[in-house]
Amino acid sequence: MGVSNLGYVRLEMQDPAAWAKFAKDVLGFGMAKSRDRQGTKYLRMDKAPFRYMIEKGETDRFIAAGYEMSSKKAFEEQISILEKAKVAVTRGDEKEAKRRAVKGFASCMDPSGNLVEFYYGRDKQEPFTPGHGIKSFMTGKMGLGHLVIPAPENKETIKFYTKNMGFGVSDDLSLPPFAEGFPKQRIYFMHADNPRHHTLGLYNFPSPSGVIHLMAEVGSMDEVGYCMDRVKAAGLHIFASLGRHSNDEMVSFYFFAPGGIGFEVGYDGKQIKDWSKFKPTKTTSGDYWGHEYDMPVVG
Numbered sequence: 001m002g003v004s005n006l007g008y009v010r011l012e013m014q015d016p017a018a019w020a021k022f023a024k025d026v027l028g029f030g031m032a033k034s035r036d037r038q039g040t041k042y043l044r045m046d047k048a049p050f051r052y053m054i055e056k057g058e059t060d061r062f063i064a065a066g067y068e069m070s071s072k073k074a075f076e077e078q079i080s081i082l083e084k085a086k087v088a089v090t091r092g093d094e095k096e097a098k099r100r101a102v103k104g105f106a107s108c109m110d111p112s113g114n115l116v117e118f119y120y121g122r123d124k125q126e127p128f129t130p131g132h133g134i135k136s137f138m139t140g141k142m143g144l145g146h147l148v149i150p151a152p153e154n155k156e157t158i159k160f161y162t163k164n165m166g167f168g169v170s171d172d173l174s175l176p177p178f179a180e181g182f183p184k185q186r187i188y189f190m191h192a193d194n195p196r197h198h199t200l201g202l203y204n205f206p207s208p209s210g211v212i213h214l215m216a217e218v219g220s221m222d223e224v225g226y227c228m229d230r231v232k233a234a235g236l237h238i239f240a241s242l243g244r245h246s247n248d249e250m251v252s253f254y255f256f257a258p259g260g261i262g263f264e265v266g267y268d269g270k271q272i273k274d275w276s277k278f279k280p281t282k283t284t285s286g287d288y289w290g291h292e293y294d295m296p297v298v299g
Ligand SMILES: [Fe+2]
Pocket: 146, 148, 213, 215, 264
């Protein structure tokens, strides 16, 4: 199977230092040494050399997801699958691979215009303890968490990730339109080759920030609660109250991180030990309880 997990994400921020400070003070992430001279902030969640790359730029936006492949062989196979499917793939050069702390990586676009990176051979692991008494983030072989990205070219994008990138289907969630006159909302959840219920979700609408949300999972309910207090103290807007999702059973809340990046912090996400016995679900309700939305009114 293709992708092992979500290994890193790249964000562009006008003020990377401010985002790094937020990540440390609110989330409990750590700082890694910088790997370039462009002011990029590298953030850690676990033993991996880094999980978030915050790059200096003109805008605040999500740039790319970086997916881990299990080996050089799996990486090369992934490139040939994409090339056979007539997807334009670019191999990253040595300098850019170094910036990502990997032996090799390649990139392409999905049909909705999201930048996809995949790599093999990550630099060696180093000990790490998160801040704020968080024992550890639920990461390791399950990757840094999950992400939901905009996929207005819905059918083609689903096909791209399931057929070309090797993701498995977890849940196909349909929700009523968010306003009258709009089509129904759909979030298509997929898993990589690890127990996390979903690593990637595709939402059938565009998003100005380039991402719907990123998720970090902690190991206890109290750690979620303490984080919620820190989010409030930092004056960040919580856009979904505490609640439990019905598909991955995660108890979580959502808020806007600096730069308008949707962020979910959760606990107790479902893990599937044997995907061969799993039957993908189709659901019409996102939550067992909670997750009351409070979206800021735009315009
Ligand atoms: Fe989520």
